[in-house]
Amino acid sequence: MNIDLTDTTSSQINAALVRARRATGTPAVGMVLTLVIVTDEGNHYDALRAASEASKEHPARILVVIGRPGRSPREKAAARLDAEVRVGGETGNGETVLLRLHGELSGHPHSVVLPLLLPDAPVVVWWPNEAPRHPSDDPLGALGQRRITDAASAEDPVVALGSRADVYAPGDTDLAWTRITPWRSVLAAALDQKHAAITGASVEGEEFNPSTELLGMWLAQRLAVPVERSVSPGPGITAVRLATTDGLICLDRPDGSLAILAVPGQPDRQVALHRRTTAELIAEELRRLDPDEAYAEAVRHGVGKLGDPPATPREPGEPPGTSRADASRAADAGS
Structure with a gap:
């Protein structure tokens, strides 16, 4: 079941999740964690497909955060939140919410994500492409028990790997490590x-x-x-x-x-x-x-x-x- 929401709020997204669960008969108690994916419009499809496949083993609420601040610093797009709620179907026992943050709202994604986290469930934040310099200090990264980066996606992977060591905090990991x-x-x-x-x-x-x-x-x-x-x-x-x-x-x-x-x-x-x-x-x-x-x-x-x-x-x-x-x-x- 898919529900499209334009110019919406976190409370309206939560209400849509409840409606979708009731319509499909999928309980939220079956999910074990919240997976937050921070990416862009061009790369979100592959990241979401991988997360959906992984959620078959780990039922999760997947929140895909896509920032759309505007094409240039001079272009001040109106702050707006668009969302797509997916429950059932390809998502299996989990839930998926695509969050598109427009304008100044793209600079404050934690304010949108925080009300959507599953209560009393661990949070994992994943940057499949460009990651912040200090993941644990990032507003979204601070919400997670685990923070996953991928040095292989950086312009200079070896330099990126060195920066991971400089700012390491408990809970950080990198897919370059998982591959070995x-x-x-x-x-x-x-x-x-x-x-x-x-x-x-x-x-x-x-x-x-x-x-x-x-x-x-x-x-x-x-x-x-x-x-x-x-x-x-x-x-x-x-x-x-x-x-x-x-x-x-x-x-x-x-x-x-x-x-x-x-x-x-x-x-x-x-x-x-x-x-x-x-x-x-x-x-x-x-x-x-x-x-x-x-x-x-x-x-x-x-x-x-x-x-x-x-x-x-x-x-x-x-x-x-x-x-x-x-x-x-x-x-x-x-x-």
Whole structure:
């Protein structure tokens, strides 16, 4: 059921949601969170489609905030709120409200969103494209327990990733980190199987791929060994190599789909490591609403420091990368 509202208010939108729920027989108590998507007119369709797909796993009220301040600073469009309420149909058990904020109202989106939040339910704010410099200080970001950005959508993804570390606050995360979850899981499992001292590592991926940088920073922070960063044609991350005292552990994915895991003393194995859709990434992020400490530690390691000596000093004679402790740390972060 779709309801179009022109020049409306938040109270009228709430009333329309109640009418739509009664007409479709969909209770609001079945929703577990509010997902606020902050985007623009040109990108809202893809973001909403991904969120709607993720809401099949996490029934949610989806609020899409689209700012339309005017074509130029001189053009002062009248402050107006237009909305489209969608309940049932493609939205499944959830609800979707498209909010188009015109004129000066586009500078105060929190005043519109706040009355529409589900009571006593967590709030997740997602910027699929351009994100504020300081997400937790943003008026909309301050409403959320979790704040999701995507460095890959920035003009310079690696610089954007560095800025995430400078302003990190508990609850922040980035889809560049979510994309490497399968890599971290496979590498952690490989280290559990091979208890050998790790002496170094290297990551290989596209030049401006923030996930490659984050994976290298995670390995450097967790294993306390130098990590080299190499550039490849892609797609995305193409290989990770861990040098151990028993030989080289290699996870190689040249085609973006199927990887080969080589561990010394064991036969090579094929690992499904496909590049996931945005809907799958958002669904993963919505499974946990507590601060992601592993992401915080990795992103704070520092962009551009790959290849530097480990920051943590070791005892004389201790090899760089102790086997069981490092494997345990990696497994904790990959779980």
